[in-house]
Amino acid sequence: MEVREIMFAAFALVIIVFSVLTVTSRRILRAAVSLLFVLIATAGLYFLLNYQFLAAVQLTLYAGGIVVLIIFSILLTSQISQKFEPIEWKKALFSALAAIAGAIVVITTILQHTFAADTAAAMEVNMHVIGKSLLGTGADGYVLPFEVISVLLVAAMIGAIVIAKKGSPFKEEEKNK
Amino acid sequence: MNILSCLVIIPLLTITGILLVKDARQARVVSAIGMGIQLITAFIIVFMYLSERKAGNTDQMLLMSSYEWFRSLNIYYTVGVDGISVAMIALTSIVVSAGVFASWEMEDLKKEFFISLMLLATGVFGFFISLDLFTMFLFYELAVIPMYILIGIWGSGPKEYAAMKLTLMLMGGSALLMIGLFGIYFNSAPDGGELTFNIIEISKITIPIQAQRWFFPLTFVGFGVLGALFPLHTWSPDGHSSAPTAVSMLHAGVLMKLGGYGCFRVAMFLMPEAANEMAWIFIILTTISVVYGAFGAIVQKDLKYINAYSSVSHCGLVLFAILMMNRTAMTGAVIQMVSHGLMTALFFALIGMIYGRTHTRIISEMGGLMKVIPFLGVAYVIAGLASLGLPGLSGFVAEMNIFFGSFEHPDTFHRVATIIAITSIVITAVYILRVIAILLLGPVRDPHYSEFNDARWYEKLSILALLTGIVYIGMIPSGLSGIIRDSIMPIVEKLM
Amino acid sequence: MNSGIPLEYYLIVATIMFFIGVYGFLTRRNLITILMSTELILNSVNINFLAFNRFLFPGKLDGHFFGLFVIAVAASEAAVAIAIIINIYRRFTSINVENVNELKY
Amino acid sequence: MADFGYTVWILIVPFVTFIVLGLFGMKLKARISGLTGTLGLAIVTVLSYATAFRYFLGAGLADGIYQKIIAFNSTWLTLTDRLHIDMGVLLDPISVMMLVVISTVSFMVHIYSLGYMKGEKGFERYYSFLSLFTFSMMGLVVATNIFQMYIFWELVGISSYLLIGFYYSRPSAVAASKKAFIVTRFADMGFLIGILILSFTTKTFDFVTLTDLNGPAITSTGGAVFLGMSVMTWSMILIFVGGAGKSAMFPLHIWLPDAMEGPTPVSALIHAATMVVAGVYLVARMFPVYYFAAPEALQIIAWVGAFSSLFAAVIATTQTDIKRVLAYSTISQIGYMIFSLGVSGYGGPEGLGFMASNWHLFNHAMFKALLFLGAGSVIHAVHSNYMTEMGGLRKHLPITNITFLIACLTIAGLFPLSGFFSKDEILTAAFHHDKVLFAIEYLVAGLTAFYMFRLYFSIFHGHDRQYDHTPHESPATMTVPLIILAIGSVFSGLLPFNRLVTSDGAPFESHIEWSVAGPSLIIALTGIAIAWVMYRKENTLPDRLASTFKHSYKWAYNKFYIDELYLFITKKIIFRRISQPVAWFDRHIVDGTMNGIAWVTQTVSNRIKGLQSGQLQQYGFVFVTGAVALVLFFIYLIK
């Protein structure tokens, strides 16, 4: 077994185990931490695939940003020590059935498919290439989505603010129905 | 501009006029004037038609004109008339005018009432002049929908239920019809070329028989619902009994004719092969309609119900005759449409007027009305006699054409059906005379009746307009019959 | 370069993760944990994209950039979602999804 | 051939009178409208007589045969390519004879009514309806084709309806008129179907063509056989059903006695002299077709006629309402005529029955109208219809008494009154045809004499009853018609019918056959004698007889319960077993299906509301399973 394979197996194992923990853990902070592990393991997979840049982004933005955001909100809204009540078995059963059935169907389909690889030479993925592509305006250039995503981020920010903003001239209680 | 389009425009202008006047009482005057002009226009059209024919114009449709509408789908606003449409137009204009006068004393929301009525008229007139299936369908639905409002607001009894049922069943019919129309349209150019909605164009080609087998029954049933085809007639008793007077008049008098008219103008004319193949199914149904409606009418207690069932029977006869597919029977069908239109409108007008005085429509609660309101009584008797097919009144002419035409059919099945249908004339006599006996004759039932006024001027106007038509057709039928016989020829030839 | 591990393995891992996320979405009561489940789902998709990109179409960077943008979108989505969740917490004094059902039928 | 175009006016005049009186009668004075009607009829009568004289005295004759003359004809409505309805005037011996009969009786009735109906509300309506009737009846008899006949047939029916129901605030009159119309309408349906079949086979409505010996009707093989008889026979039987309905033959006779609810002059005109013989006229009109193409039908006709005459005569002996007695007597006499046609042959002396039938029709019109008008005069005087409330009126009503007596003698068939001649010819024809039928008719002749004199003695003899006021003789407007008609019934037996009205238009010789006439005269006298014994003076004999034959009497008195049978069929079967179930079926099954569809939709809608539970996770569940199911379905189940 090569190192790569061992690493892959390790990352895969981490991903699956902690994914399961994320969705089953009855303590919310543990779930969040499990998610963190999943995200980190995913970044590991990206490394394996030789996408270092993206792995870095994954670590900083996802593991760093989103998870922190989530943890903050957990702190704001939940009591950390509190354990969730166990899930109603019916709900769990049916959801599990649906998920498993879905997984089986999809995996079967994937395994039946013979993937045809492109003959084109592999592209070196370094910062130079990424930067050029990201700001490229021609074919395979991603400047437009890059611009648009900035609008999205601004809009999301505004949206979050609008909701979180405290109304000044108006008494909250009066309209609370 | 084509004079036929006036028939659509005048009611619309009348609506505008009604909207403009301030006083609700003026609304009725405006509508009366509008419909007066409409009546005159209709008769001008009749004369124009006749003079064109006399001048030797042998085209199937006269006074035609066509405006492009939806170019890419080849939809045109095409109008034109033949003898049959002319007859229906004349009928409609008479009934609508009579309806306006019959609703002279409408109490609530007068303006709205007349607007809806005019809208209904627009739809009906539009339907009869249309030669393009699309516009025809448009006007068809346009005619149906104001019924909901009219019955719902100004009706009586379980009006909401009745209005809803009527609207849904009729629109259900038109839903089937729509599929049928698509079937026709998309098969209208079997050898390539441009698809068309134009009836005349389609009649020149042969729609593939497999398609016909599907779309003929859809189209026929679609129109048949409006023509009270058994077992899809049940909207009729409830709808008619709840509707206000003028609406019952228009609906039974004219709207139900849309069904019969459509059945042969569209279903049979355009898909003759399937019509020949499948006629037997519908003949059975219509024969049932004819007898069943008549029997149903015998035991009814409500005047309007009696008339509604009677309409089922009579309209069943229309469809029955159409399905016989020969010239005489189909001529009879058209005459029956006109005749039934007039007399049933008259019936409903009279019932409305009687109801206005006695405030009941249950026949057993009335009696001896002939003494107190002789004008209405006599008119009712005449309408009744027309309905039971007395010679000299319109019903007879129609029925004889139908029976003799149907019996001409070489097939025994058709003749047996004819004989079964004939029995309806006795049953009709039974229920008509039963009503007359209970309602009009006998001793005056209630001393309060002496306070009743006989018909007012506007009521008389309404009644006389309809009576004139009934008597005219009954006495001198050859004019109408001749026009229709000529015009029915292309259709019959196609069916042969 | 990737000789050892077949593409399918990546895909299977991703798919399993995807459906675990789905399972979480369907069963978790806490709104925040539901949000976390969706993050799992998005992550699994990213693995797919990158694996395909690397194994099959290494000549371009379609999958790579898609993954990048998905991360960004996920972030903004999370931001708005969390803002709403906090508002929910204010309004309902609970972020149990089963309680958030004033609107139904 | 002579121009008879003016005969159209026979139709137009009464029609115009009808319209004028119908539309404007309300505004006229009662007297004026009565006179208008009478004047109109006077014109018709003059025209009819003129036509008759011209026709019989040569204008109608060609090659020694009375021709069928189409005086006027025009197409009214085209039905099919070959069938068209014409309106016209056909003159031949029987139609001309009918013109005379109708105009005479109608004119008499018009005059009579001036007195009888005086002061009635709706006087102008009455005259308007009378005109309508006259118009329709005239149209019927001069019809050039069977369809025109049918049209006027219906019109006669409606005028009868209107006149029976003249006193429309009286429930019994309303019921009677309704019954009359519906029963005849039912029969007319048979007539119509008969016409349908006939015209389908022969492609014509025209009488001239139909009765042409080489025409399609007679030469046709009769078409397909149905239930053992040819289609032609069936059509002729159905046509006869129409005739039987109008002529009140058993079992369609039930309307006629009830029809006596109408004013008495109307009974005289419509229900005695003219309309009810339309059936006879119809068979006579179609006689060649019957004889050659449908002999089975003719046989049926003979039996129906014979049976009806006996049946009605028996009932007549028990009734106490004088108008009803006359009504049953009418049925009986029409039965005679129908029967006579049934036993007749065609051509020359063979057609004796045909001639006799028409002759009897003519005579009957005179004396029966006279009887009814006389009865009217009596009723006018005592204000009652029941003979039990009458007696000894001969002192009070001398003219009525005498004319009534003449009529009774005539109907009994005493020599040399007219009834004797025609009845004798009928019996002779029957004698040559069928002995059983002949015997029946003999019996009927006796019964007729008996019940007529029972009636006569009960009214005019015996002693006075308690009258509200002393009965007095009717005014001249009423008695003059009585006298005229009495003269008519005495002398019409002298008319040479065998020269004028024959089956093929050719005159033939006939003479009284005393071997038949003698016994019949004796039987009639016997009948009169029995009546003398029983009713001349008040005694207990009738009651004792009635109690001796209790059951038979009860059955006859109750008209053999035919009315009840009809009531059962209409009320129990048509109403209860057909109409009500149909109405129920319509409301609950057919309509119920429609409502059911709506109900199902609503219910489903209510049941599935749980799908929209408000639970986000459930939405997700549906979402995911939906997507997975689609994948499964479209990738693995259908490729």
Add this chain to the structure above:
Amino acid sequence: MSLDNFLMMRHELVLTLAFLIILVAEVFTGEKKKEKFRGFAVVLFAVVTAIGMLPAPEGTLFGGMYQAGRTTTLMKNILNIGTLIVLIQSFTWLGRPENRDRIHEYFMLLISTLLGMYFMISAGHFLMFYIGIELATIPLAALAAFERYKNRSAEAGIKLILSSSLSSGILLYGLSMIYGTVGSLYFADIAARPSTAALTILGFIFFFSGMGFKMSLVPFHLWTADVYEGAPVSIAAYLSVISKGAAAFIFIIILYNVFPVIIDTWQKVIWVIAVMTITIGNLFALRQKNMKRFLAFSSIAQAGFFLLGFIGGSKLGMTTVIYYALIYIFTNLAAFGIVSIIAEKTGKESMDDYDGLYRTNPKLSLTMMLAMFSLAGIPPVAGFFGKFFLFAAAAEKGFYVLVAIAVLNTIVALYYYLLVVKAMFINKSENPITYFKSDFMSKLGLAICIAGIVVTGFASGLFEMIRNLSYGI
């Protein structure tokens, strides 16, 4: 970039500019002037709409990442008109004291979602499409939760955003499979490299589910009613017409231009989904009493009708979808407009409250009736023409059974639309909504809608124009 390129992207650029103007304006407007800003924003948007109408070149930009053509321009213009009406209608609501401090944000969020839709429509690459769809959704969730003080608004927001993230997850998964089997995410490439492999179809179906979510097709529709009911009326309206319309537009473009190869499959899928959508939508709408919820279910059923235009895969189909969308915008906005006005003035949203409305507010009732008739497809209003042509498009390719199911469903639909008419015109009420005067903006909004409802049907020129512009990009 040349001027032509700018012109090609003018919709997006102008809109971005508007977005920036509002952003800057927010900084510089004082508390008191905020209210007046509403008018400015509406006018600004009207200008944007007008600029969109200008003729412009066609073509692709950014190496095929962005494409603009006659069809997309037309679609964007239609969306512009609809959005303008929504903005006009939300005018009064924005004037409420509790909303005053967030007027700018409202406009910005709305404009950003519209921008997302533009990019979605003009996408030439699935990445652009994805970002567009997210940009069109995420701010909408914020808008749905806009009424901070209402539980229901918050609930609507969370339901929208979480459902949408699930759906976009599934959509993305589908896209990844398409990417894996085809090898590119450029539309042009995918169309050029046909693949009918099972995995492609799986990818397509997952993608379809995501689109189904946006268009609220059954079984992906369950969020719809809850969100419509909870969200502010103008947002519900926006969701039901603009968002749905945009989704329909891009969906039909993708179906026709990207997946023509697997047309057999997607026709079957659409057949099934259309039947389910129409039927379920109708069955639920049948029993609704809350007007917003009622309109939500009705809009689900309407989405099913849209699919009838999709299924043929023909030029007629695309034409009718666009045409119907235009009609639907006017119609549904009229209905929502009235609901919003009444809710604004009286706070009543239940159908029972509408009893006897005609007697007190005849004009509103008539408008509502027109809208209902148009939704039900009753002539002579536009809905009739739209439905007729939609059905014709399906019938053209022989889907008669589908058309039959659809038309029978229109009867059920007619029933519940008539219920509204019945409430307003026929029912009598003890305490009807009293007479009130609407302000200018409400009237303006309704007037535009009425004009649209009445004219769009008859104006065959419009239909022909759309037909000439449709098909392709």
